[in-house]
Amino acid sequence: DVKVTQSSRYLVKRTGEKVFLECVQDMDHENMFWYRQDPGLGLRLIYFSYDVKMKEKGDIPEGYSVSREKKERFSLILESASTNQTSMYLCASSLSGQVEAFFGQGTRLTVV
Amino acid sequence: GQNIDQPTEMTATEGAIVQINCTYQTSGFNGLFWYQQHAGEAPTFLSYNVLDGLEEKGRFSSFLSRSKGYSYLLLKELQMKDSASYLCAVSRGGATNKLIFGTGTLLAVQP
Numbered sequence: 496d497v498k499v500t501q502s503s504r505y506l507v508k509r510t511g512e513k514v515f516l517e518c519v520q521d522m523d524h525e526n527m528f529w530y531r532q533d534p535g536l537g538l539r540l541i542y543f544s545y546d547v548k549m550k551e552k553g554d555i556p557e558g559y560s561v562s563r564e565k566k567e568r569f570s571l572i573l574e575s576a577s578t579n580q581t582s583m584y585l586c587a588s589s590l591s592g593q594v595e596a597f598f599g600q601g602t603r604l605t606v607v
Numbered sequence: 608g609q610n611i612d613q614p615t616e617m618t619a620t621e622g623a624i625v626q627i628n629c630t631y632q633t634s635g636f637n638g639l640f641w642y643q644q645h646a647g648e649a650p651t652f653l654s655y656n657v658l659d660g661l662e663e664k665g666r667f668s669s670f671l672s673r674s675k676g677y678s679y680l681l682l683k684e685l686q687m688k689d690s691a692s693y694l695c696a697v698s699r700g701g702a703t704n705k706l707i708f709g710t711g712t713l714l715a716v717q718p
Contacts (some may be wrong), residue, residue: 511641518620528705537611537710538650553705585649594638594698596706598649 498522499599501586513572516602518586525591527529527569528553531582532601538585544569545591552577576606609633611696611709618715627680627712638698641669641680644692644711647662653680653693681712690716692702 502517516587520527526545530538540553542561550561558580562570569588573580583603589596611631619625631639638657642650655673656662656678660668668681682689 530708535710538696538706538708540705540707543705554707594640594655596653598651599645600649 499588499597501584501602503602505603505605506601508576510577510606511547512519512573512576512606514576514606515569515604516573516584516586518553518569518588518599519567520569520586520588521567522588522597523566524588524597525566525604526589527563527570528587528589528596529559529569530585530587531555532585533582535567537593540559541571549589575601576604578606580604583605609707611695611697611707613693613712615710616651616664616713616715618717621685621687621716621718623685624681624683624715625685626684627649627693627695627714629680629709630647631692631695631697631709633697633699633707635697635699635700639678640694640696640698640706642677642694643697644690644694650694658684671687683718687716689717690714709711 499520518555528542528543532538542564544550560572586599611689613629615718641653644650654669661670692711694711
């Protein structure tokens, strides 16, 4: 069964902290994505990766970075968390050339 | 610019039919997706249209008109478990299948 696992369901961090959100997929997918989901704004693409060590900016990359050292793992990094980064973060993966993307359960991050 | 519009909320009755509309204006088009998202859960894939016309999958059907920048999701024989958000998304092309999402339509199914 297809599985995308995000390390935490809920996180509370302080302003200025460095935050790591981890995502692991067990489907040998080439593509991995990080989205944030906010009421009234829908899902917005932060970063994506189409191969190990490869990354590209999405629509809202400011304040974020990513790391893909292994094919199965894609990490989202908030270098210095701010309150406007309080959101639901969703990781997804897909196979190159395939249409369906599989999502993780999401991490609800609160920055105080 | 890039824009995907869908109604914010809809209400329907158990056993009825509901149509959720989506209009889009995007730079690049490689297909339109519908996802279902129950509260607190991950979005799950419902359908994909890349050519004009109707795709039917059980109680759910999805329609696409590329010339009009328009799609709809049709849900028949509504069940209480269909209460969820329905997300319309457009692929901007390329092997990575980058998606741009609408804000979602929250459907409430009432007895």
